[in-house]
Amino acid sequence: MFLDASGSSPMTNRALEAFQAGLADGWADPTRLHSESRRARQLLDGSREAIADALDARPEQVHLTASPHLGLERVIAGVFAARRGRGRIVASAVERDATLHAADYVSGGRLATVPVDRDGHVDIEALGAELADPDVALAAVQHGNHEIGTLQRLDRVHAATSAAAVPLIVDATASIGHVPAPERWDALVANPADWGGPQGIGVVALRPSTRWLPVWPEGDDWAPGGVSVPAALAAAVALQERLEQLDAVGARLGALIDHVRARATDWPGVDVVGDPAERLPHVVTFSCLYVDGEALLTRLDREGIAVGSGSACTTSTLEPSRVLASIGALSHGNVRLGLHPGVGEADIERFLALMPRILGDLRDEAGAPDLG
């Protein structure tokens, strides 16, 4: 029972078939001159066009990278480089580590993070105040948050950045394939593995007006050495499949998550976080008082249930979640559910039936006070 579909999930049969077709027909280096290469190049170009179409972007302004993380790095570094003479970066406090690290690095530490409210929405007034500084090179605000599911109000965010003539980089790595693609951005980053596609590929889209400069002296500025053609093909097919089912799957998973939110709110010492309405349909996180997050995940794993830690993507150690701290929530003992389209009602009922008992056991073992 896999309930950790946030950033990775099993590939669908159509995506697997596309990958295999890509391995058979797209193995050649697409930059060479003969027929085998031409075939690989056609598959790559076709994949890029299909992805561009889904993002309402121009194919020639969609770039494939080796990972979404590298995409975030390269777009931040390159847009910053193109805004010569400006030295500061503004980002929301709930961006991914990849975004904040890259922003901090390329600006030499001149990164301002804008606070969010209890549901995780960026403070538009505070954002506007930061953007008033003419030294701001770019702003980074995500679409959907990967931990708490909250969708940013990008129309207002983009109105603020546009008014200041500052390019807005939107991290849509957690949202595309789950809700309609955002319309308001100057640069966009997406993650195929999050929509049922393969690992090892990322997507960056730029608007025609967005200037970008390479920071390394490479032939292919976005994916030095090229990207995997089969991965590109499978990414495009998986996205198309998701978009065909977007409304139906979103409504079904959204209802399951509503159900989980309602039930979990009744559990003692449990705090359900994120905007209850303006959110990714398939994600919910809650924090559990007096419970060790790793012990909880291990106990669920023993029951055959895989959930996320709700903490940052890189959970080699279970650090307290920066996102949860930003919204003023309990940042330990948290669990994130991410539902892929194959998850059914019975799976959720089983999880809901188990949780209160596991929470009780763990609190007993830890000698925690009785929460009723």
Added chain:
Amino acid sequence: MFLDASGSSPMTNRALEAFQAGLADGWADPTRLHSESRRARQLLDGSREAIADALDARPEQVHLTASPHLGLERVIAGVFAARRGRGRIVASAVERDATLHAADYVSGGRLATVPVDRDGHVDIEALGAELADPDVALAAVQHGNHEIGTLQRLDRVHAATSAAAVPLIVDATASIGHVPAPERWDALVANPADWGGPQGIGVVALRPSTRWLPVWPEGDDWAPGGVSVPAALAAAVALQERLEQLDAVGARLGALIDHVRARATDWPGVDVVGDPAERLPHVVTFSCLYVDGEALLTRLDREGIAVGSGSACTTSTLEPSRVLASIGALSHGNVRLGLHPGVGEADIERFLALMPRILGDLRDEAGAPDLG
């Protein structure tokens, strides 16, 4: 008839099966805590160990990257960063563009290239003279040349760099899987797509004594955002398969290339380049006087024969080859054959039978003088 197996070739059935097993069992993010992730992590670790074993390196010092190109960039930048206070880089004149560009970039243009002889061997005396400068941070000398096939004498090269206490980075992206892995290096880069594995993955190995510092503030310094687990698994399986057959395939393809070299030498106005003995078994390049390289490739492609341009890897335009210019050879009108293990004698005979006629036709069309 695919005779351009240099950097990419069709994957073998065993590698394809491994890839598919990886898609089925290794789709989860290997950094998380549940069983699905643990399984992906085991596949990744097992793949790394198998590759390390083949390179006679320690698994913890083998790093997977998103491409060999990125591997070259990161190892050059990181070893340079670790050699604080030293500012120059020394490289052979026949290194890949990726190597020379990264070296030029990180050293701020303080890159010295060491000449090679007519067969492409680096001039050991000139290398020694460059290494005498205490400001040299690192040296980069490849194992096998991707264009002309010449194998460098790494025992002598490494003796010179060791005497100067300068770390030697060896680009083995064209050699591993074709000849025994080199033994003399401080850092090594390899390319799975060149040994029958997939695109979208590169390998870097460091010796325990080689110091390296990350140049980006990332969680995973070598592959930000992670690598594709199925690609890692297929890379390891393909390498194992190649190494089992190394001597037999090397002898068979080596004899086919000897035959091509002997025949091509007799064609008027054709210059066969590279060391005839100390070479990659499966590669040969020759230059053809009064012939346009692109026209030659196109004509062969129309006959169903795919060959390489012999020029740099990035042949979006057919620029004159820097490698061929370095050895004093004609740097236009060149053809590179790269034989994968599936190529047979009949394929080669067909190519050999066609070539003189095509060369004659192209020279006639161009109004070139009669070469007899």
